[in-house]
Amino acid sequence: MEGKAQQGGRMRGRVPTGTRGLLFNGEPVSVDEDGRFFIAFDRDAEKSAKLEAVLDDGSVVLRELTVAPGDWRLEHVNANYTGRATSEEFRRVRAGELKRIQAARAVNARSDGWKQDFIWPLKGRITGAFGAQRIYRGKPGSYHGGTDIAAPSGTAFVAPADGVVVLAAVQPFTLEGRLLIVDHGMGLNSAFLHCSSLRVKEGDVVRQGQALGTVGMTGRASGPHLHWGMMWKDARIDAAILAGAVPERH
Numbered sequence: 384m385e386g387k388a389q390q391g392g393r394m395r396g397r398v399p400t401g402t403r404g405l406l407f408n409g410e411p412v413s414v415d416e417d418g419r420f421f422i423a424f425d426r427d428a429e430k431s432a433k434l435e436a437v438l439d440d441g442s443v444v445l446r447e448l449t450v451a452p453g454d455w456r457l458e459h460v461n462a463n464y465t466g467r468a469t470s471e472e473f474r475r476v477r478a479g480e481l482k483r484i485q486a487a488r489a490v491n492a493r494s495d496g497w498k499q500d501f502i503w504p505l506k507g508r509i510t511g512a513f514g515a516q517r518i519y520r521g522k523p524g525s526y527h528g529g530t531d532i533a534a535p536s537g538t539a540f541v542a543p544a545d546g547v548v549v550l551a552a553v554q555p556f557t558l559e560g561r562l563l564i565v566d567h568g569m570g571l572n573s574a575f576l577h578c579s580s581l582r583v584k585e586g587d588v589v590r591q592g593q594a595l596g597t598v599g600m601t602g603r604a605s606g607p608h609l610h611w612g613m614m615w616k617d618a619r620i621d622a623a624i625l626a627g628a629v630p631e632r633h
Contacts, residue, residue, distance in 0.1 A: 388432060390453035391514060391621035393423040395498070399444055404437040413569055421497045421569040423615035424450055426514050426526060453621070455514035455526070464519040473557060480556045487550035487564045488572060488614065496545035496567030499591055501625040504540040504575065504611055505598070507532040509629055511610070513621040528619045529574070529612030532629060536579050536607040538598040541591075543573060543611075543626060548587045559610075560602025563595060569615075573622075576610035577601050 386394035398405055398418045405412045407422050414420045424432065428450050436444040469477075511531030517524045534540075546565035549572070555561050561578035579599025583589060600607045613622045623629070 387451065388424060388448040389451035389624075390424055390428050391426045391619070392451075392624045393421065393615065393620060395419065395421050398436050399438065401439045402436045402444075403439050406433075406435040406437070408432055415569075419498070421571060421615070423571070423618050423620045425618035425620070426453060426455070426528075428618070453514055455516060456512050457516055457518055459518045460520070462519060464517075464522060464524055477557055480552075480559075483550060483552070484562075484564070487566075490547075490549045490566055491570070492547035492549060492566035492568060494546045494566060494568035494588075496542075496565075496591070497569045497571045499544040501543045501622070502541075502591060503532070503626050503629050504543050504573075504595070505532060505534055505538060505609060506630040507534040507538075507609075508631065509533075510606075510608055513619075513623065529576070529610045530622050530629075531608045531610050533606070533608045534598045536597070536599050538607075539582075539594045540575065540578075540596060540598060540609050542589045542593045542595055543622075544591050546573070546589055548583050548585050548589060551581050551583060551585045553581060555601040558603045560599065560604065561596070562602075565589060565595070571615045572613070574610075574612040574614070576612070577604045577608065579607075 384394050384396040405414050412420050432448040434446040510533045513530050516526035544567050546567040549566045550564040552562040559576040563575045566572045578596040581596040598609045611622050613620050
């Protein structure tokens with residue numbers, strides 16, 4: 384097994400010879416023709432996980448994993464949380480946007496990008512860390528589900544790994560702005576938010592390092608930056624664990 388069992392992290396491995404099925408916490412996991420697989424751990428994953436390989440003879444090889452806690456940036460606020468009021472029109476539009484996002488993430492594209500060592504989509508300063516969260520008088524607010532990389536508007540960003548474009552929202556969404564989602568295979572995908580422009584379209588096969596679009600501040604953004612979010616199935620994971628330290632702009 385490669386990688387570490389930790390909140391927001393991922394592991395890659397190979398099943399034993401003669402495996403006919405693989406389960407992760409009771410749910411089936413895809414295995415490629417070489418017996419390789421990918422699993423990941425949500426930001427709020429439980430302390431333990433279970434990986435089961437079901438062999439041809441019906442026996443089961445069990446591996447229990449201890450999931451290390453993530454080191455998230457928490458800010459305690461001595462105030463009650465007050466959410467933003469939304470109009471009926473916003474809720475109507477937002478429902479349609481969420482359906483498109485959910486449909487894109489349900490696509491099971493054929494790609495081997497998940498096997499690659501991921502690279503950062505651009506150089507820049509991290510202005511929003513994955514997992515960061517405010518605690519309002521003991522009540523947790525929602526956490527930051529991606530990594531924000533500051534860069535001037537119009538700066539090109541590239542594919543962190545091979546994949547297939549499953550959503551290219553040329554018309555900006557209310558929150559995400561111009562949104563691009565790339566499926567890297569095996570249920571792993573990248574989302575790029577607040578883009579000023581997109582250089583690819585839905586269905587395009589992209590290669591690691593290929594230009595995908597440019598940085599902007601469309602949608603709900605206070606300044607130009609790229610929000611890079613990663614998910615494996617329903618688990619939100621930390622891009623920095625896959626790609627390492629982000630290179631600084633000089």
